[in-house]
Amino acid sequence: xxxxxxxxxxxxxxxxxxxxxxxxxxxxxxxxxxxxxxxxxxxxxxxxxxxxxxxxxxxxxxxxxxxxxxxxxxxxxxxxxxxxxxxxxxxxxxxxxxxxxxxxxxxxxxxxxxxxxxxxxxxxxxxxxxxxxxxxxxxxxxxxxxxxxxxxxxxxxxxxxxxxxxxxxxxxxxxxxxxxxxxxxxxxxxxxxxxxxxxxxxxxxxxxxxxxxxxxxxxxxxxxxxxxxxxxxxxxxxxxxxxxxxxxxxxxxxxxxxxxxxxxxxxxxxxxxxxxxxxxxxxxxxxxxxxxxxxxxxxxxxxxxxxxxxxxxxxxxxxxxxxxxxxxxxxxxxxxxxxxxxxxxxxxxxxxxxxxxxxxxxxxxxxxxxxxxxxxxxxxxxxxxxxxxxxxxxxxxxxxxxxxxxxxxxxxxxxxxxxxxxxxxxxxxxxxxxxxxxxxxxxxxxxxxxxxxxxxxxxxxxxxxxxxxxxxxxxxxxxxxxxxxxxxxxxx
Numbered sequence: 001x002x003x004x005x006x007x008x009x010x011x012x013x014x015x016x017x018x019x020x021x022x023x024x025x026x027x028x029x030x031x032x033x034x035x036x037x038x039x040x041x042x043x044x045x046x047x048x049x050x051x052x053x054x055x056x057x058x059x060x061x062x063x064x065x066x067x068x069x070x071x072x073x074x075x076x077x078x079x080x081x082x083x084x085x086x087x088x089x090x091x092x093x094x095x096x097x098x099x100x101x102x103x104x105x106x107x108x109x110x111x112x113x114x115x116x117x118x119x120x121x122x123x124x125x126x127x128x129x130x131x132x133x134x135x136x137x138x139x140x141x142x143x144x145x146x147x148x149x150x151x152x153x154x155x156x157x158x159x160x161x162x163x164x165x166x167x168x169x170x171x172x173x174x175x176x177x178x179x180x181x182x183x184x185x186x187x188x189x190x191x192x193x194x195x196x197x198x199x200x201x202x203x204x205x206x207x208x209x210x211x212x213x214x215x216x217x218x219x220x221x222x223x224x225x226x227x228x229x230x231x232x233x234x235x236x237x238x239x240x241x242x243x244x245x246x247x248x249x250x251x252x253x254x255x256x257x258x259x260x261x262x263x264x265x266x267x268x269x270x271x272x273x274x275x276x277x278x279x280x281x282x283x284x285x286x287x288x289x290x291x292x293x294x295x296x297x298x299x300x301x302x303x304x305x306x307x308x309x310x311x312x313x314x315x316x317x318x319x320x321x322x323x324x325x326x327x328x329x330x331x332x333x334x335x336x337x338x339x340x341x342x343x344x345x346x347x348x349x350x351x352x353x354x355x356x357x358x359x360x361x362x363x364x365x366x367x368x369x370x371x372x373x374x375x376x377x378x379x380x381x382x383x384x385x386x387x388x389x390x391x392x393x394x395x396x397x398x399x400x401x402x403x404x405x406x407x408x409x410x411x412x413x414x415x416x417x418x419x420x421x422x423x424x425x426x427x428x429x430x431x432x433x434x435x436x437x438x439x440x441x442x443x444x445x446x447x448x449x450x451x452x453x454x455x456x457x458x459x460x461x462x463x464x465x466x467x468x469x470x471x472x473x474x475x476x477x478x479x480x481x482x483x484x485x486x487x488x489x490x491x492x
Contacts (some may be wrong), residue, residue: 002409003279004452006444025092033094048082054080075123100101102251114160127173138206145157151218154214166203169202320359322357327359334367335371338371355467356471357448365447376428383400384401394470399463405424406460407453452464
């Protein structure tokens with residue numbers, strides 16, 4: 001048995017870029033804000049590590065000093081307080097302050113980088129600027145700057161890193177030069193200081209490394225951004241081509257509708273005897289023509305319906321309370337002739353609920369799924385419609401089950417694609433337009449609904465529609481409620 005989950009989110013938008021030219025481009029404010037939040041979370045992790053280091057310093061200070069992890073017991077908690085207060089300030093600026101001239105994502109990121117570099121420089125000073133790998137953490141900020149900022153801004157960060165590390169080295173060198181008296185007491189102290197040659201070696205080596213990393217990461221960042229820009233432009237062109245295709249399809253559909261209606265009206269006149277007596281063999285031919293014309297008319301209506309749904313968005317559609325029982329009853333009433341024609345037994349066990357959505361689109365969704373279940377069921381078959389309420393999470397599911405031909409596992413992921421229908425479906429239902437489930441997809445997307453589909457070839461298919469944020473009608477029993485529908489529904 002194959003199972004597939006389908007989720008559509010109409011709120012997703014393509015990644016936007018602020019472009020002046022490829023060399024100066026940087027991420028949009030929305031992407032910067034999401035990265036800022038990620039960086040804040042990462043900083044909370046650093047703060048936790050510093051708190052752990054401070055606890056270890058209190059428990060075993062001699063061991064940490066021996067391994068040159070700390071020289072004093074005060075700096076970890078001081079850095080922790082600074083980073084913690086800074087993090088709270090960043091969160092406050094993002095969530096509670098209005099964007100302005102001095103409150104932009106770029107300024108927020110710049111302040112984070114500057115404060116982090118200052119704190120890192122203090123850590124490097126106490127941990128050791130030449131005896132430990134602590135200075136290599138500067139590289140992280142250079143890489144992040146290449147990702148977040150333009151090439152010029154990231155180069156400025158690399159310069160700031162170089163200056164700060166130089167200041168740390170000069171500070172340690174000057175402190176080493178200020179203890180000549182201690183050399184007379186303990187000559188081994190000279191090994192703890194930093195010699196001039198060693199200072200220049202580390203300064204030169206690390207500066208080369210900093211600017212090399214900046215150059216490589218900034219080049220890679222530009223390449224990635226260029227590809228992202230090309231993808232964004234290609235996405236835009238594809239959307240434009242799709243819109244033009246849809247407009248052309250609608251135009252052709254409207255042009256086909258008028259002559260088709262004329263053909264069908266003439267056929268009805270001939271069938272009704274208004275054009276004189278018609279031979280029996282000609283009547284049979286007319287019935288075939290009428291059937292084909294009816295199928296084509298259904299396809300035209302489906303195409304028009306699909307285009308209308310595509311043009312609907314959540315910002316313009318009127319969201320109203322939708323009584324699921326009433327909507328389902330309307331669909332069943334509309335499909336009653338088809339149900340009776342195939343002698344389908346429709347069993348409904350429904351716990352009613354109310355969903356905030358677009359009423360006509362919810363009805364369209366039900367109608368297309370139920371009509372599919374009927375179309376791909378065998379004659380004298382049965383279709384079940386059941387619902388399940390999750391009172392705790394205020395959600396509900398409505399499942400439509402048929403016992404028809406089923407869907408192959410290879411075809412299941414594609415069933416909501418426009419104009420797609422499997423060879424199995426085409427053999428069973430030659431009148432299929434391949435648009436019905438595309439309409440279901442658009443309606444589900446517009447109403448923020450998710451659909452799970454389970455199917456077994458030869459056994460049948462189950463469509464489960466997931467409704468979030470439901471309400472229970474006051475007149476309906478929440479624990480045991482069964483919908484009362486008119487004919488042809490049969491209650492279990």
